[in-house]
Amino acid sequence: MADVKTDEGMLLEEELPKKKKGGFVPPESAFNITSLMDALTIILIFLLKSYGSDPMQVPQKKNELMVPQSDTMSNMVECVDIQISRSTIVVKGKKIVVVTNGTVSSSDTPDGFTIKALKDTLDEIRQKEIEAKGASAGEAGFQGDAFIAADTSIPWKLVNQVMMTCTRAKYIRFSFAVVKTRGG
Amino acid sequence: MARKKMAVEEKLEDINLMPIMNLLCLLIPFLLLSAQFIQIGIVLVDTPRQSKSQSKPDENQKSLGLEVIIKQDGYDVKTKSGGSACPQRAASNQVCIPVTHAGGKKVYNAVALRKLLYDKFYKPHYKNNSLDKSKDAPKPAGAFSDWGKVTIVPEDTILYETVIQTLDAARELPPEAKNEIQDIKGGTLACVFKKKPGDKEWQLEGNCMFPLVAVGR
Incomplete structure (x- = not known):
């Protein structure tokens, strides 16, 4: 019977590596990781940027601390x-x-406020802050800014008590x- | 010559990227865990005690004394000089902007509050008043000594979220201001507080309604 080869069969035969003596040797395929490296580098840059942009972190935890939403465009210092x-209530962690x-x-609140x-x-933090700024700056160098991150469901009375204590x-x-x- | 060239080419090898890959694979999970994908901003507030201790107002100038009281049944707005902003509702012992109920939850109408503050207090007076703090600037007749200031008085049981909504309503101009106010700076209605590192005072930028908010009694 005559051996009939189709066009496809012939092409396949051409592409396959030629068999050597001693078994089949797979074609040499270099694993190209350049594109993967590019993707990882972009992700790394994005993450590094978002990591270092805010001076303080506010962890958002469901049922624990979810800060409310606002239209503000002011950034924290x-x-x-x-x-x-x-x-x-957590102060500086x-x-x-x-x-x-x-x-x-x-x-915890002897006078109710x-x-x-x-x-x-x-008081302790304030004292440390004044000492760190040096005797020359003293009380005048103290800025007296407080950053309050409160959960949405906290009643105003507690926030007010914290503010009064801060004052x-x-x-x-x-x-x-x-x-x-909104961005900004 | 050709043989020499081939020998050189054979010596070239790919850079070993595996150490860098290892480093990246360690760094990315660490950064993903610590990254914050939401943008945190701030709302600046003052305490009424402090605003009283600031510079004494000029005796010839009148003060507005704008106050927003957050009650269980809604918003009440009044001024120290003119009493309630809604005299008819006040006469029948009702708040200016009552709460609505949606899905079993109380909803405070911050949009209506913003509109009321804008229509009743900002729009009629903004031409004679400025937030510019320079003392030398001449103050026209009809200017208020406490322009830009509002005191927000929430009841003890009011949720913190509602207070923040109210602060937003007092600070930001409503969308219609874009067409009605002539001197809108920069074309946007954003009100921004900025502070450079080392500075003691915050600077106001943009277009604000009543940005100097004092919270509490």
Whole structure:
């Protein structure tokens, strides 16, 4: 019977590597990772940029700390940060007071307004800040800015208590953390 | 000659990218975990105690004394000089802008509040008033000594989210201002606070309605 080869069969035969003695040798294929490297480099640059843009971080945690949305276009500056979540008040990453159902216990607020533990911590931070700026600057160099990040469901009474405590610790200007709804 | 050239080409090898790949594969998960994909901004507020201690107003100038009270049943707006902004509703013991209910939740109408502040207080007076703080600038007749200031008084049980909405409503101009106000700077209605590192004071930029907000009693 005559061996009939189609055009396709002939082409296939041409492309396949020729068999050598001693078995099949696969074609040499270099794994090209250049495009992967490009993609990874772009991701890395984007992440590095978003990592270093804000002076402070506000962790958004569901059922714990979700800051409200706002139309604001103002950006934050570095200052003492106070986080009021559903369970705690945190100053510069350190847990200070326990919050239960949007309130602090009466033992934490002897006069009904000032949160004692918070005031002590803020006094300490203020003292350190003044010392760091040097004797020449002294109290005049102290800016007294406080950054408050509170959960959306926190009642105003607690935020007001925190603000009053800050005022008594000589932090008199406040900026509330919000999620921007428009760019800028 | 040709043989020599071929020998050189054979020596060239690809750069070993594996160490860089390893480094990238470690860095990317770390950065992904710590990255923040939402933009955090700030809303600046003051306390009424501090605003009182600021420079004494000129005795010849009148003050507006604008106040927004956030009550359980809605927004109430009044001025120290003229009383309630909605006298008819106040006469029947009702708030200016009542809350609505949607999906079992109370909704404060911040859009209506912005419009009321704009129509009743900003639009009739903005020509005679300026947020420019320079003391030497001549102040026209009808200028308020506390222009740009508003005191927001929330009740204790009001949610923090509602207070932020109210601050937004007082600070930003409504969309119709773009056509109605002649001296809109830059063509946008954004009101921005900026502060350079080391500066003590915040600078106001853009177009604002009542940006100097004091919260509390």
